[in-house]
Amino acid sequence: MSSLAQEQAASRNVIDITDLHEPILTDIQKQVLAGAEAGADQIVFDPAVILANAQGQTGLTDFGPADFRERLAVWCQAVDEDANASAVARANLFQMMIRLAATRLRIEDIVKRHPEILEIAIERPIIVAGLPRSGTTHLLGLLSADRRFRSLPWWEAIAPVPAPDEEPTSQDANPRWTKAEHGWRAMESILPYMAIMHEFSPDHISEDIELQAVDFSSYLIEWLAHVPRWRDYYLSHDQSGTYAYLRKCLQVLTFLNGPNRWVIKCPQHMEQLPALYRTFPDATFVLTHRDPVGSIRSQLTMYTYAARMLRKSVDIREPLGYWPARYETLLRACVRDRDVLPPEQTIDVYFHDWIRNPDPIVKEIYRIADIPLTDDVLADLHAYLAEHGEQKKGKIVYDLERDFHVTGEDLRRPFDFYFERFPVKVEVR
Incomplete structure (x- = not known):
C-alpha cells in the first residue's frame, strides 16, 4: 500500500465523537433506556434480595466466609446514593451483583466437593499492573499468545464455574x-x-478484577457508577483477604482447565502492591508506566461517551471531579510501595519504549520469569502483534480542551511526584 493510500485508510479510521455533551441517541439506545425505565421499580439494592436471587438461580446456599456481606452492603448503599445513575446503570449493576453472588456460590460449592483444589499451587505467575491505557491490555494479550501460559478470557472471567445449563452439548x-x-x-x-475503547469480546483476555469482585471488593464499581462511599471504604481496608480470594479463584480455574502458569493483570494492583506481593511472592511483576494524562484523557472520554446510557444527565464535572484525583491516589500508592517488590522479580515498562520496540522488553520479561523464549514462541508473539496492532478498529479522537475545557498541563500538575520517581515521557500537552 502506498503512503498516500495508508494515510487515506487512516483518515477513514478516525472516530471523532462530537456529541459527548449533548448526545444524539440512536433508536436502539432509546429502546434500551425506555425498557430499563419500565423495569426500574423491580431493582432493589438490598443484600438480602441480591443473595436470595443468587440462591434461587443456583440452588446453592453456602457463600463461604461471611465477611463479604459487609462489603456488599456498602456496594448497595453507595450505588443507591448515586442520584445521577440511569435506570440502565442500576439494572446492569443489580444483575452484575447477582451474577457475582451466584459465582461465589459455585466457587464455594466446587471447593467443598473437591477440597484438594486448595492445595493447587499458583506457581510463579506473571502479573501485569499499570494505569489503564498504559499498554497493560496489549501486553497481557501478547503474553497470552504464548500457549504455555494460562490466561483469563472474558467468557471464563464472568462465569468461572459452569452452571448446569452451561455444560458443553453437541x-x-x-x-x-x-x-x-x-x-x-x-x-x-x-x-x-465503547466497544472500540474497551473490548469485551468472549476471547478477549480479561483483567482479574472480575475474580476479585466475587469477593465484593476491588475498585470495579467505581468504573460503573459514582460511588465515593465505596472508594473510601475500599481504600481504608486491607485487601489481603480479597487477594487471597483471587488466588482461590485461580486455583478453581486451574482445577477445571489447567495448567497453572498464569499471566494476569489489573491496573488496581498498582495501589495494592503489598497485598499483591504477599499473595503471590514468587511472581514476576511487570509494571507499565505512561504519562497519566494520556490515561485520564481516555477515561474522561470513555466515561462521558457511556454517560448517554449510564447517567441521567451528562455533566463533564462528574468525571473531572473524580478521576484525576483517583489516579493520583493510585499512583501515590504505587510510588510509596514500589520497592516492596523484589528487584530481581520486577520490571518497569515504559510506554514510549514499548511502542518503539517491544522485543527487548518481552525478552527481559521472559528472562526474569525464567521461561525460554524460543524462535517459535517469538514468531507467535510477532504474529499476535501484527494481528492486534493499536487502532485496528479505529482511532478515537481525544480532545481535552474541546471536550473538557482543560489542558494536559492542567491535569499533569498534581503528578510531579510520579515523574520524579519514574522516567515517564510527557505525551499530552
Whole structure:
C-alpha cells in the first residue's frame, strides 16, 4: 500500500465523537433506556434480595466466609446514593451483583466437593499492573499468545464455574462462550465506540478484577457508577483477604482447565502492591508506566461517551471531579510501595519504549520469569502483534480542551511526584 493510500485508510479510521455533551441517541439506545425505565421499580439494592436471587438461580446456599456481606452492603448503599445513575446503570449493576453472588456460590460449592483444589499451587505467575491505557491490555494479550501460559478470557472471567445449563452439548461446545458473545454483540450495538475503547469480546483476555469482585471488593464499581462511599471504604481496608480470594479463584480455574502458569493483570494492583506481593511472592511483576494524562484523557472520554446510557444527565464535572484525583491516589500508592517488590522479580515498562520496540522488553520479561523464549514462541508473539496492532478498529479522537475545557498541563500538575520517581515521557500537552 502506498503512503498516500495508508494515510487515506487512516483518515477513514478516525472516530471523532462530537456529541459527548449533548448526545444524539440512536433508536436502539432509546429502546434500551425506555425498557430499563419500565423495569426500574423491580431493582432493589438490598443484600438480602441480591443473595436470595443468587440462591434461587443456583440452588446453592453456602457463600463461604461471611465477611463479604459487609462489603456488599456498602456496594448497595453507595450505588443507591448515586442520584445521577440511569435506570440502565442500576439494572446492569443489580444483575452484575447477582451474577457475582451466584459465582461465589459455585466457587464455594466446587471447593467443598473437591477440597484438594486448595492445595493447587499458583506457581510463579506473571502479573501485569499499570494505569489503564498504559499498554497493560496489549501486553497481557501478547503474553497470552504464548500457549504455555494460562490466561483469563472474558467468557471464563464472568462465569468461572459452569452452571448446569452451561455444560458443553453437541449443539454448543461452550455455552459460556456463547452467552458472552451475545452480551458482546449487544454492547456493540448499543455503544459501538465503547466497544472500540474497551473490548469485551468472549476471547478477549480479561483483567482479574472480575475474580476479585466475587469477593465484593476491588475498585470495579467505581468504573460503573459514582460511588465515593465505596472508594473510601475500599481504600481504608486491607485487601489481603480479597487477594487471597483471587488466588482461590485461580486455583478453581486451574482445577477445571489447567495448567497453572498464569499471566494476569489489573491496573488496581498498582495501589495494592503489598497485598499483591504477599499473595503471590514468587511472581514476576511487570509494571507499565505512561504519562497519566494520556490515561485520564481516555477515561474522561470513555466515561462521558457511556454517560448517554449510564447517567441521567451528562455533566463533564462528574468525571473531572473524580478521576484525576483517583489516579493520583493510585499512583501515590504505587510510588510509596514500589520497592516492596523484589528487584530481581520486577520490571518497569515504559510506554514510549514499548511502542518503539517491544522485543527487548518481552525478552527481559521472559528472562526474569525464567521461561525460554524460543524462535517459535517469538514468531507467535510477532504474529499476535501484527494481528492486534493499536487502532485496528479505529482511532478515537481525544480532545481535552474541546471536550473538557482543560489542558494536559492542567491535569499533569498534581503528578510531579510520579515523574520524579519514574522516567515517564510527557505525551499530552
